[in-house]
Amino acid sequence: MATKTFRQPVVTVDAVLLTIEEDILKVLLHRRQQDPFAGRWALPGGFVHPDEDRDLPQTVSRILRDKAGLAGVYLEQLRTYAGPDRDPRGWSVSIAYLALVPRDALPEELDERTSLHPVSGLPDLPFDHGRQIADAAARLRGKGAYSSLPAAFLPESFTLPMLQRTYEIVLGEALDQSSFRRKIADLGFLEETGEKSKAASARPARLYRLTEPVRIFNRSLGGNQA
Amino acid sequence: MATKTFRQPVVTVDAVLLTIEEDILKVLLHRRQQDPFAGRWALPGGFVHPDEDRDLPQTVSRILRDKAGLAGVYLEQLRTYAGPDRDPRGWSVSIAYLALVPRDALPEELDERTSLHPVSGLPDLPFDHGRQIADAAARLRGKGAYSSLPAAFLPESFTLPMLQRTYEIVLGEALDQSSFRRKIADLGFLEETGEKSKAASARPARLYRLTEPVRIFNRSLGGNQA
DNA sequence: AAAATAGTGTCTGTTAGACATTATGGC
DNA sequence: GCCATAATGTCTAACAGACACTATTTT
Numbered sequence: 001m002a003t004k005t006f007r008q009p010v011v012t013v014d015a016v017l018l019t020i021e022e023d024i025l026k027v028l029l030h031r032r033q034q035d036p037f038a039g040r041w042a043l044p045g046g047f048v049h050p051d052e053d054r055d056l057p058q059t060v061s062r063i064l065r066d067k068a069g070l071a072g073v074y075l076e077q078l079r080t081y082a083g084p085d086r087d088p089r090g091w092s093v094s095i096a097y098l099a100l101v102p103r104d105a106l107p108e109e110l111d112e113r114t115s116l117h118p119v120s121g122l123p124d125l126p127f128d129h130g131r132q133i134a135d136a137a138a139r140l141r142g143k144g145a146y147s148s149l150p151a152a153f154l155p156e157s158f159t160l161p162m163l164q165r166t167y168e169i170v171l172g173e174a175l176d177q178s179s180f181r182r183k184i185a186d187l188g189f190l191e192e193t194g195e196k197s198k199a200a201s202a203r204p205a206r207l208y209r210l211t212e213p214v215r216i217f218n219r220s221l222g223g224n225q226a
Numbered sequence: 227m228a229t230k231t232f233r234q235p236v237v238t239v240d241a242v243l244l245t246i247e248e249d250i251l252k253v254l255l256h257r258r259q260q261d262p263f264a265g266r267w268a269l270p271g272g273f274v275h276p277d278e279d280r281d282l283p284q285t286v287s288r289i290l291r292d293k294a295g296l297a298g299v300y301l302e303q304l305r306t307y308a309g310p311d312r313d314p315r316g317w318s319v320s321i322a323y324l325a326l327v328p329r330d331a332l333p334e335e336l337d338e339r340t341s342l343h344p345v346s347g348l349p350d351l352p353f354d355h356g357r358q359i360a361d362a363a364a365r366l367r368g369k370g371a372y373s374s375l376p377a378a379f380l381p382e383s384f385t386l387p388m389l390q391r392t393y394e395i396v397l398g399e400a401l402d403q404s405s406f407r408r409k410i411a412d413l414g415f416l417e418e419t420g421e422k423s424k425a426a427s428a429r430p431a432r433l434y435r436l437t438e439p440v441r442i443f444n445r446s447l448g449g450n451q452a
Numbered sequence: 453a454a455a456a457t458a459g460t461g462t463c464t465g466t467t468a469g470a471c472a473t474t475a476t477g478g479c
Numbered sequence: 480g481c482c483a484t485a486a487t488g489t490c491t492a493a494c495a496g497a498c499a500c501t502a503t504t505t506t
Contacts, residue, residue, distance in 0.1 A: 009237050009274055011319055048235055048308075050317035055309045080306045080321050082274075083281045091276035093237055093319065095306050161485070176469055178487075183468085196477095202483030203477050218446075219467090387458070402496055404460075409495085428456035429504045445494090 009082065009091040013059050014045035014129065016078060016136035017068070017099040019106065019116065020153045020169055025140075026116040027133050028106075029125075030067050033113075036088050037126040041115070043133070044068060045094065060097045068114055069107050074100040074152040074214070078136055086128045094127070098136045100152035144170040145222060148189050148215040159197050159205035160184065167221055175222045189215040235308065235317040239285050240271035240355065242304060242362035243294070243325040245332065245342065246379045246395055251366075252342040253359050254332075255351075256293050259339075262314050263352035267343070269359070270294065271320065286323045294340055295333050300326040300378040300440070304362055312354045320353070324362045326378035370396040371448060374415050374441040385423045385431035386410065393447055401448045415441040 017028040029041040044067040046059070053059040057075050064070045078096040086092055110116070117123075119137050122130060144150050150170045154162060164180050184190060191211050196204040243254040255267040270293040272285070279285040283301050290296045304322040312318055336342070343349075345363050348356060370376050376396045380388060390406050410416060417437050422430040 007276065008234065009276060011235050011237060048317070048319075050233065050235060050310065056306070077305055079303055080282070082321070084276065091274070093274075093321070095308070095319070159485090176471090177485090178471085179468055181486075201478085201485090203475080203485050205485060220444075222468095385458090402498085403458090404498085405495055407459075427458090427504080428506090429458050429502080431458055448495095 009093045010087070010089065011048050012045050012092065012094045013048065013056060013063065014043045014081075014094050014096045014127075014132060015060050015064055015099050016043060016096060016133055017064065017070075017073070017101065018119070018136060018140065018153075019101050019103050020166065021103045021116055023165065023169055025119045025137070025169055027119050027122070027136075028068060029115055029117050031113045032126070040126050041117070041123065042126050043096075043129045056095055057097070060099070064099065068110075070101070070105065073105065074149075078132070078139060081128050081132065096132045096136070098139060100140075100149065102153055102155050104155065140170055141172065143216075145220045146217050148187075148210060148212075148217075151210055152214070157193050157195065157207040157209045159207060161205055163208075171222055173222065180221065183219065183221055187215065187217055187219075235319045236313070236315065237274050238271050238318065238320045239274065239282060239289065240269045240307075240320050240322045240353075240358060241286050241290055241325050242269060242322060242358055243290065243296075243299070243327065244345070244362060244366065244379075245327050245329050246392065247329045247342055249391065249395060251345045251363070251395055253345050253348070253362075254294055255341055255343050257339045258352075266352050267341070267349065268352050269322075269355045282321055283323070286325070290325065294336075296327070296331065299331065300375075304358070304365060307354050307358065322358045322362070324365060326366075326375065328379055328381050330381065366396055367398065371446045372443050374413075374436065374438075374443075377436055378440070383419050383421065383433040383435045385433060387431055389434075397448055399448065406447065409445065409447055413441065413443055413445075 019026055019028070028044065030044040032038050032040050032042050044063055046063045048056070048059050049062075053062065056077070060075060064073065076098050078098040080093060080095045082091075082093040084091045086094070119133060122133065124130065125133070140149070144167065150166045151158070151163065153166050160181060163184070164175055164177065167180070168175055189211055190208040193207040193209055195207040197207060198204070245252055245254070254270065256270040258264050258266050258268050270289055272289045274282070274285050275288075279288065282303070286301060290299065302324050304324045306319060306321045308319040310317045312320070345359060348359065350356065351359070366375070370393065376392045377384070377389065379392050386407060389410070390401060390403065393406070394401055415437055416434040419433040419435055421433040423433055424430070
């Protein structure tokens with residue numbers, strides 16, 4: 001297929017789906033079935049279907065469902081990438097979405113077209129997908145310090161040690177246990193379920209759940225990249 | 227012109243250009259020359275011209291130049307608005323940009339097609355422009371507390387009282403003079419020009435300029451909407 | 453010298469980080 | 480009772496906010 005210039009740019013969406021597996025931040029990649037870049041690993045993405053999609057989150061959900069068998073994820077618009085060079089077919093616009101899921105919201109075994117790849121140490125990716133992932137990780141780090149966003153990586157109920165480990169992975173630094181719990185308690189976006197963790201452990205931890213989807217704080221939980 | 231559904235969405239950009247005039251945050255509106263909504267006040271916007279524009283910031287610059295006679299502004303992507311209902315012509319995508327300028331970067335007298343309107347108390351605007359402006363103001367407020375962004379409203383050299391007033395307008399609250407200056411000094415993104423303000427005043431203030439375009443802080447300069 | 457605005461100093465309560473200590477459940 | 484992990488308490492240094500004070504220029 002030859003390079004072609006469109007009178008109006010082509011519009012696609014891309015999904016940067018992040019999850020934590022074995023305490024490592026990973027991104028979902030999908031092997032491209034079609035040109036350009038057929039056979040290469042890339043972000044899942046696709047065209048908007050005006051007849052089918054009510055809005056962009058729905059476009060993204062449809063694509064993630066088709067390519068990764070996935071429901072109910074945290075979804076937020078990341079940013080829009082555009083220009084004449086990012087796609088060999090010509091001037092294009094891609095609206096990127098950031099998706100966060102607990103590992104077990106994905107199929108236990110991914111098919112061969114799909115894989116989770118550590119965010120640090122990615123291979124060269126087609127289009128501007130490398131940059132998109134870098135931007136997504138930066139957004140997660142920045143917003144993670146000031147919100148309950150990292151909890152999107154956890155199942156519905158979780159323990160404080162799990163939550164703290166998740167924040168530490170997101171922020172890339174160790175957090176003090178005492179300070180962490182004080183702030184969590186002050187912010188008050190958790191409630192006890194009354195249950196305790198069933199994981200085999202010396203002392204089972206209490207289980208909590210969120211009282212609201214995402215909370216933005218005014219104080220930081222660490223990660224002030226001084 | 228009848229309603230029509232496109233096989234691919236139409237792509238436009240919109241510019242939310244903010245400035246401060248008489249200590250009030252204002253947005254630049256432009257009277258629409260064409261349908262839909264001809265004659266109504268709306269954000270300046272337009273189509274991407276793939277043959278002419280290297281990227282979206284250039285599209286926005288072109289539009290601002292044509293509609294508001296403007297050069298060299300702070301530009302940052304705001305977010306993308308899309309869906310079947312926002313434009314009566316059908317499924318559309320608009321990438322909105324936030325532009326910040328000092329008042330005197332605009333023509334002293336604006337033509338009749340163009341006006342600066344206070345951000346609070348806007349009339350009903352077509353498309354989703356009301357929401358775009360609200361989002362832009364929210365972004366400015368949020369980022370303003372943690373960056374030198376408000377300085378984009380000031381000329382190249384300015385005094386500390388001017389800077390503080392600008393932050394107060396952006397954040398919507400009074401700031402303590404002493405704390406403000408302490409933090410500014412600690413952050414160190416200003417340098418003295420050696421000059422003093424020429425404005426008629428009891429005691430002329432020292433003039434400063436930025437040492438870098440925009441700085442993101444890890445501490446806040448106020449505006450923690452507790 | 454009085455007025456007005458610019459700029460500095462001091463005090464105090466709050467908060468984050470470091471680290472020590474206590475509690476609880478499995479074996 | 481011992482071990483491992485969970486949970487809480489205490490001390491200290493840094494910092495923001497409030498407010499008083501000093502400095503400099505115009506009239």
